[in-house]
Amino acid sequence: MGALVHPEHYEKVMSYVEIGKSEGRLLAGGGRPENLPEGNYVAPTVFADVKPEARIFQEEIFGPVVAITPFETEEEALELANNTKYGLAAYIWTNDLKRAHLFAQNVESGMVWLNSHNVRDLRSPFGGVKASGLGHEGGYRSIDFYTDQQAVHITLGDVHTPKFGA
Numbered sequence: 001m002g003a004l005v006h007p008e009h010y011e012k013v014m015s016y017v018e019i020g021k022s023e024g025r026l027l028a029g030g031g032r033p034e035n036l037p038e039g040n041y042v043a044p045t046v047f048a049d050v051k052p053e054a055r056i057f058q059e060e061i062f063g064p065v066v067a068i069t070p071f072e073t074e075e076e077a078l079e080l081a082n083n084t085k086y087g088l089a090a091y092i093w094t095n096d097l098k099r100a101h102l103f104a105q106n107v108e109s110g111m112v113w114l115n116s117h118n119v120r121d122l123r124s125p126f127g128g129v130k131a132s133g134l135g136h137e138g139g140y141r142s143i144d145f146y147t148d149q150q151a152v153h154i155t156l157g158d159v160h161t162p163k164f165g166a
Helices: 007-023 074-082 097-106 141-146
Strands: 025-028 045-048 065-067 089-092 111-114
């Protein structure tokens, strides 16, 4: 696990860890790794029994923190996944690939990984839906996202102006 990008990022993630201690049951982590006394390191942190309205369930933390919420049915899992204003990424783990594809088509997320974690070809699009991001980058979409088109017309000889009706 690498360091977080900046001390402010570290502080933000640690503030969510503190919030999480009152919103769920801390199973693992919750602080700095013992072998890394300096730097922006947060131990992988797991909260269980988190209610869907909890901040650590509803907000994007962007750190090694997971909020686990139990569900009974596939429909309930989809409702939990979609009942947030964010939609950057979804991860689906199952032995039933057909079922995973059906679920993936209905989850409101810009990217979905099936039986995999955040590993992608950098040429593929990256981005979220809803309040997660401003579009997609990566792949052929990058050129449109980061550029403005312009047409430049040049005459390399005498200017010929057509006259209609003449």
